[in-house]
Amino acid sequence: MAKKKITKKVYLQWYEDMLFWRKFEDKASALYIQQKIRGFLHLYNGQEGVLAGSLFAIEDKDRFITAYRNHVQPIGRGVPPEKVMAELMGRITGTSNGNGGSMHMFSKEHNFYGGHGIVGGQIPLGAGLAYADKYLGNEAITLCYMGDGAVRQGAFHEAMNLAMLWTLPVVFIVENNGYAMGTSVERTANHTDIYKLGLGYEMPCEAVDGMDPSKFYPVIQEAVDRARAGKGPTLLEARTYRYKGHSMSDPQAYRSKDEVAEFQKRDPIGIVQKVIQDKNYASDEQLQEIEDRVKQKLKDCVKYAEESEFPKPENLYDDVYIQKDYPFIKTP
């Protein structure tokens, strides 16, 4: 497929989507402080450009798998956001019926394969999704995401090798936000150009600006097209940044406020907003309408989640086995 033109409609969609994702995460953060969301909470703020650019390049039939910073990706793929909010709040109406929590969002209907909590563990799964599509002759491709920390896991390297060996229709996207929790990329290896890890496997690889969806989109579209044409995988390093800590309990002593502020000057939402304003794609009033819509949608999400029930204790056994009469050991 040729690269699609990034029209006014696309920019406005990107703006509304990214704004919603940002506000969704901010709301999740607030709910966490109120202890309505528990466990770990990893926020996507700052990385939205990668997702916006990616979604424009794929089709509904394509598959999407990522790590634990995974609240807004399913929303981007069409999962009702209130279901994600309900999962964050541990409700039975959540995407995994309250079984998964923040790190484990799934939606079979939307070809969203999680939501994975063990760093790098999802990378061979992404190769496996693509393996099945190749085996079955499907035209679907897989986008497999990971953070910069994950590329130091063996799982990454084994999956890269197998994907090349078997010419699998998969695109590996490293969202390099600079830090594996509190450890900077510089402190994890003697090289910092992560995309060059593809060279060892002779996999097409490239570093891309992940802050600007209009720059990320054409590159990932090429990779998607290559996969769909049966020409195998690609490794993309999306250079991005997360504004928030690794998770909610991160004091962020490993970086300066100036560094964060520097990246916020290149905020993906700001970049898109500037194009909209420069090209007169929308008036200030129209942008305000978008923001009002986003706020209302978010309110509805929280209301839905808060009004939903928690799972009942007996639901604990519902989804462990597909076999419905599995004889669990139950101690008194």
Place this chain on the structure above:
Amino acid sequence: MAREIQFREAVAEAMSEEMRRDELVYLMGEEVAEYNGAYKATKGMLDEFGPKRVVDTPISELGFAGVGVGSAMNGLRPIIEFMTFNFSLVAIDQIINNAAKMYQMSGGQYNVPITFRGPTASAGQLGATHSQALENWYANTPGLKVVVPSNPYDAKGLLKTAIRDDDPVLVMESEQMYGDKGEVPEEEYLIDLGKARIDREGSDVTLVSFGKIIKEAYQAADELAKDDIQAEVIDLRSVRPIDYETVVNSLKKTNRMVIVEEAWPLGNISTELIAHCQQHAFDYLDAPIQRINTADTPMAYAPTLVEAFLPQAEQVVKAARQVLYLD
């Protein structure tokens, strides 16, 4: 019509029959295709099914176990062979975190119809890293099912059922059993997972075991019979789930039990059975239940040390006589 075939042939037959039956089933692992299997348990399968469905891998257990799980989330029914389950330890994240938990973590959206199979436990003087019995490790994990056949008939029937199961199943074999011969019907049959079998009826003492080490229990039963002690021998066949009912019913009949398990002693299937029996059949016990496990050490190389490490028939005889208060 039954004929005698080797354990390895039973394994290959089970996989081949299921692959003929269902195009979604494929086999992947080290040396499974061109080499015909490290232990020849996949002999002839590449010729019949071709390289798309019988897939050699590099030595990347973590990678190909994960590819298996991912492909199972997307419609396939993989059989992933580990050359031995000792090597599954580098893939254990994919088994424990992904295969076992995916159905629950996704709220019942993605089941993982995968079979992991290969030999487990010791196989001669292979040293510590190649001699580990990991059945109880995997059996500890909710979301998995674990079966351990001890003869060609069970190997075929259990493996066929495992491949058709919609949950992840581990089928744990033994290098030392692949050459064993046994009667296997020509006709198709399946064996339910989670069902033990009484191999030999007896009224004096119950011997419970599974996997290749059950041969020590058989030998012990023969020895005991010479002294007119009738041992009932139960092959668990499945260690997750466990068929407690068959075990408890036997205990209620014999009132005495010895468990023979090739596993380290801390927290294994034996201790689980003992816990269960003391709770559910306490009043039927005429003696404390005994267990014969491996030594609480890594296995070592020298023949004397291998013998000292593994459960032996004479230990089983001694324990049986002890629970009968004969010595």
